[in-house]
Amino acid sequence: MFTDYNFNELEPEILKYWAEKQVVEKLRERKGPKFYFLDGPPYTSGKFHLGHAWNYALKDIAIRYKRMQGFKVWDRNGFDVHGLPTEHKVMEKFKLETKEDIQKFGVDKFVKECELYCLEMAEVMTKDLKRMGVTLDTSNPYMALKNEFMEGEWALMKKAYETQRLYYGEKVLTWCQHCETAVAKHECEYKTVKENSIFLKFPLKNKKDEYLIIWTTTPWTIPFNLAIMVGPEIEYVKVDVGGEKWILAKALANVVVSAVAGRTMKVLEEFKGEKIEGLEYTHPLEKYLPIYAELKKKHPKVHTVILSDKYVDTSAGSGLVHAAPGCGPEDQEACKPYDIPPYNTLDEKGYYPNNMNQFSGWRAKVDDAKFIEALKQEGALIETTEVEHEYPHCWRCHNPVVFRITFQWFFKVENLRDTILKGNKKVCWVPDTANNAYESWIKNLKDNSVTRQRYWGTPAPIWKCQKCEQVIVVGSKKELQELGGKVPKNLHLPWIDEVELKCNGKNKGATKCDGIMKRIPDVIDVWVDAGTTSWNCLDNDAKKMKELYPADLILEAKEQTRLWFSMLSICSYIYLGDNAFKNVYVYGMLNDLDGRKMSKSLGNIISPYELIDKHGVDVLRYYMCQNNAGQDINFSWDECAMKARYLHIIWNIHKLLISLANENKLNPYKLEGKRIKNILGLEERYIFSKLHSTIKEVTHLFETYRYDETILPLENLYLELSRTYIQMVRDKSTIGDEQDKETVIYTIGEVLLVCLKMFQIIAPFVSEAIYLNLREQFDLKPISISHYSWPQHHDLLIDKVLEADVEEAFGLIQAALNAREKAKLGLRWPIKEIVVESRNKDVVKVVNRLKEIILKQTNAKEIRVVDNLPEVKLKVKPEFGKIGPAFGALSPYVIAKLTMDSPQTILSHIDKENFYPFTVQGKEVKITRDMIQIEREVSAKYKEAQSKNAMVYVNVERNEELEAEGYARELMRNIQQLRKNAGFHKSDDINLAVKVSEQMKKMLEKFKLDIREKVGADKLDISLVEPSKKFEHHGEFSVKQEKFVTWFDKA
Template sequence: MQNFNDLEEGIKSFWKKNNIPEKVRKRNKGKKKFYFLDGPPYATGYIHIGTAWNKILKDSYLRYWRMRGYDVWDKPGYDTHGLPIENKVEQKLGLKSKGDIDRFGIENFNQECKKYATQFIDIMNEQFENLGAWMDWKNPYLTLDNDYIEGAWHTFKIGFEKGLLYKDVYPVHVCTRCETAVAYNEIEYIQLTDPSIYVKFPVYGKENEFLVVWTTTPWTLPSNTGIMVKPSADYVYVKVGNEILIIAEARLQHVMEKVGLGGYRIIKRVKGKGLEGLKYEHPLTDVFPFIKRLQNAHRIVLSEQYVSLEEGTGLVHTAPGHGQEDYKVGKENNLPIVSPLRLNGTYNNNCGRFSGKYAKSADDEIIEEFNVRGLLLYKEKITHEYPKCWRCSTPLLYMSVPQWFFRVTAIRDKLIEENNKVKWYPDWAGKRFEDWLRNLGDWPISRQRYWGIPLPIWECDRCGKSRVIGSVDELPQKPKDLHRPYIDEIEIECECKGKMKRVPDVLDVWFDSGLAAWSSLKYPKNKELFKSLWPCDLEIEGPDQIRGWWNSQLITSVITFNERPFNTVLFHGFVLDAHGNKMSKSKGNIVQPEDVVAKYGRDTLRFYLLSSPAWDDFFFNWSDTENVARTLNILRNTFIFIKTYVTKKPDRRPELKVEDKWIISRINSILAEYDKNMQSYSQYKSVQTLQDFILNDLSRWYIKLVRDRVWPNYDGKDKEAAFYTLLKISDMLLKMLAPITPFLAEHYYQELF
């Protein structure tokens, strides 16, 4: 079976030598606009089969719309900031912590990050272009450009002016390895084994009377300031030996069997409401000094919503500094918000002998503190789903740290309203996005890192007043580079004559990419270009962008313009192995696009990847690839036959035979179907229809029917009709194939026409 690589290399050289993509752009310039926005991949490494599928999908539709005469905006983009880049550079330089980065120097570190990102931009450009993707590779938009950063500041200030920006000490997920907050849309999950314990809290002023609670996070017990009960539920005082335990009646039998206590009897019943305000003693007061200083703490509070009778004891350990539900209930009940941890996950200096210990590693020691006091009822290990950092896979800790937030909850209804104006392919993807939007919380927008868009907030060291900057023109000096550390050197004089210094955080990297629909156009500086294109006509990305790019785009767009940034979205799945498993090095099932190209050629890969519904997961199978290669070989042989035997191009349409009329009618019908399918983003139907036409109508039927009519020694009157028909269907077929198999289409079009 022939490999098409030599043919494809020749066409690739032809396109490059003759600057064909640019000539096509110029031909359509000034015609009806088609604004395609490329979702920016992280510039962190070589492309894989999933990113290849993504760009091939995009390229097929961009080629189609160009052929329809549209002036297509096809600028590629790259995400060049954030932990994806920082982590790669840390690995390269052998840096293990933020302290290592500080010692290496922020300027040196960020220069290495920029160097790393720009290096892979060139590599990825070349890889995508090698697959036949026609985009404006010489002029990609980069989130590290100063103009792009100013676009981010512009949106940030609008959010501030609309009253959506606020600062709060609020529990957020923190990666203790990266030492920064992690937003809700950045969280991934792993199966983790943790302690599961039942412990007793002594009721204040009562001898041998205890509240029984259950937790899987012993490291948060020092931060306990309350215990929740369900006001409508029944609670019982249970006599066990010389002790009295308080437990929800609905959980009594389960708990007693679990902890191995028998011979108990109920001596009192009370509604949860009746327990409100009951005080208890914190068992670890003599171990963690900060506990002694807490006021208005260690009492029972009520929560109908957050107390379950399906697990635990019906009494919920409440640490408002380490969970959003706990925080909400704590705020409502004026409980202290305690989070005695540093960003690296260690207990701070207010924690006695636990100071400096990594909190999650201290679980066993804290359990033992309860045990030696006779307050541990039961312990075991459980495996459960646990959040991890999306970049370094470190298990996350919930802790309260000062962060800047966008009040997304205030615009949530508008987000849903604007999403309903978007045409999603398929419809259910839009519904999935709506479900995500309905559950959005506020967005922690600040990150305690280095390589990113600097947070444009300056705070006064004297009066504490803050100022938000929306452009470079608002700064007293204009640095050539808006990144750290140069931007950190700029001070602004406050009205009180104090010095305003920049808050040393950077923005969430998802904020960067979320601005692409306008920052890539250099808005607000270039308002005319923006007005001529906005909003996007098409975006094509995978399922992870429901909570990622589309989420941040819609939020930032509604903040900036009070409307959606895109009109049409094509949602595509993941590429998996033949058995539906995720590809990974450990499983040894990774397929690299260059391996497929080396064996079968670029157009075989393209035809194969475009042959299934974009929104389904794609199960890559080498035997299916082989079958596609056979189809393209049949196509090749068909065109070789036509080139060999069609020796004349008729000047006019001759009288056609019935088989000629039939095949022309068939391809006209196929063209109508093709347009309908491409315009409804069902390219797989176009591919399947063309494959059926090539294998059956053209190769197995029509070619066999006219073989004798095109023979060199044949001189019948219907020979010219066969020539005419073969050329006509070749012209139409090659044009339909051009978005799908552009190399073969270009080659045989040049050969025949």
């Protein structure tokens, strides 16, 4: 039995219990309808970060709920393993820097090290999963490093090729010169950077001293410039600048000439961009790059002005845009109608090749300063300015990317957009904003490059004849074997490259080709790994696919809308012609306490183990999962601490239940529930209504995948059990009759157990510990709280009017307690009267219906409701800042009117109509609540506090009778504490003697019976002198200035 709530001791013990009793494994053995949860695979990077913890806490909530509903949940976990992060780790370990280093090290050895690293990290992360109480099936995680997974990808590639959705082509792609591979645009991280931008002048051909003015933030792309774009409808000007004629956008001319160049100008001519289409210019680096002449010969529009209404605007720069079709897909698109080809000769490392004369050996991006200097030497540089802008970086090594023309294999998806969007109409998204982001991404889908030039990845299953260049795309090991290949045990590089096939194609002369087919050197992009998880998680098994596909639920962070979610859809539609998922839950991103993104460089990363060590796993799950779907959050230690305090409350409820049950020798789970339910009081009807309305609400939220919204209703349920119901039945549970005590014990037991059944989804450790204590104490049969079914609500037990009334009543009670606090009057000291000031009919009804409860909870003698309390003087003060702008010249008359009219009249109108109407100077005026301030002058005999619908006043006047009762209550509390310190049980009767002053003796005489009953005294002697009899226990204490000396022992 767990005696105290100490998560450091409790959580490891619960984990041990679950393992020994095979709690989760036994749940998996149950039969029921199937539910397919697809785990988005985290990368095998090692120990969990807080984002992982949030992710898996939410996932565990989802699958625990479905299991309790009786579903047989397919919840196999997985890991993302291939790609650059692992390669970088291995390269760091063995001090490798380039592809050449890897080749020298040995590709076979390198790949084995990558595999070993991933398996080790997967083991670490699996331990983290278990430590967090996550119940996903970790017995056989899916991983792309397994042959069967890679075959699932091969099957997709083959299907794509057969359906003309896989093609080989040349495109300008973002390229990481550090990793020496293509990087998809959606994989790029955009970082805000400060760097030099340049304004340049390009001379027009055959026009002396006339220039096109351009601006760029990427000086390294200037050697690849082949055109200048203008907007056809944008207004341009030709201006005289010190004898030179500059052409630039009219809207930007003054900024460029005056602010940037520091010169003056005279406008010579105005025209629209379409007028200068076709103008030829000379590239300022032309003498160094003879290739331009060759390009111009083949493509006459090279180095001319072209039109683009899509990629030119006047938000910045000069209004003329430098176009390098080999350095960006937008430029390539704009140049294509003019037959201007992409030109970019960078190598894999981003270096300019040997045929670039003085630029040979320079490196893109790295050598921007050199290019600026070269342009300056040629007289093309107007000015350099520092600019802050967003620039793409490699998602894995975090270095800036460049652009490069590269041949890759692509998925043809642009004509798949409408199909995906149509299928998405059937998908439930939480929240809706995630659906909007997803659809926006899909509407702009571009053909994906699916090959990469690395080592640790699924080999592209494409064999190409070295003679006739015929291509075969292989879909499985079996097919490869049938084609005559000797299949290696491990399908990775380099072993798969040993497989050579005989070509069965035809030469141009229709003779049979006898060439050898070798696999292309590429690996498949890791996002294709991720995109095939929907069937690879099921081992691409026909039976499982029929029973389970598509996934019932996926759940990930919002960044995955453009990553994993879209790749799942693309791959599934290509391979299976249908979507991969039915329901999606999306959560936000986690920032630090100040709203900054967590990062190593800022030193603001909070480890989940920092939180677990401080507050435990349950608090981590409880806190993280309550955050609104799709919204970013700032981490808060204070909120974590609050959740920790709340867990102590639910713990104390079960301790109280066990204590009450033991004292009365009752088992709450063996009482006649049916009989008790027929005699429930208002307090019980309230808490059972709250229980069943919570079951109903939370079930609906789970059914509609609104996981974040389930937390607060469950929290509110056990807080209401503690703070409302248990407070209402304090006397009933201690000095009530046998039937009262049975009712209270039954009610607390029933509500607590049902609450635990639901709350264990959120906080499994504390819920299980409480349950195991109840199980041991009350002989409950299931071995785990998770083995119960999800509770069902009963509408007949729900009374929303009663719930609202009790909520209103406790609002009044809390206000009264706040007013007491202002008067520094403790709750044990009774007060004469509470006055509730309200015109709200519901408040009047509640005070009449629940009067006794309000009086008992506030320790007040009387309560009354009034429209206005005469002892309170109100004064209305106009808000000049609101009235002035609203009424202008009428303001003095409005202010005068408000000063003269009765505050009660003004407020009465505002309460009923939301405004106070009157006429001044023949014009109607309406005063709203924000146009006035209310000042209150309250009589000294009252202290006030506000509830939702009323002002509550506590009469703080004292008299001898109130003081006497207060002293009696303080005496009772102190005696009970002394009993507890002496080790007495509540059921133990005592003999009690109390020595007090003469005045105090007189005051306490009236309350002797109450004192005896409350402290369990068989005999009570209140005297001015010490007792002659010897007692076993003795104690002294003071209340205010009165001294009390007590003696007691067991009766």
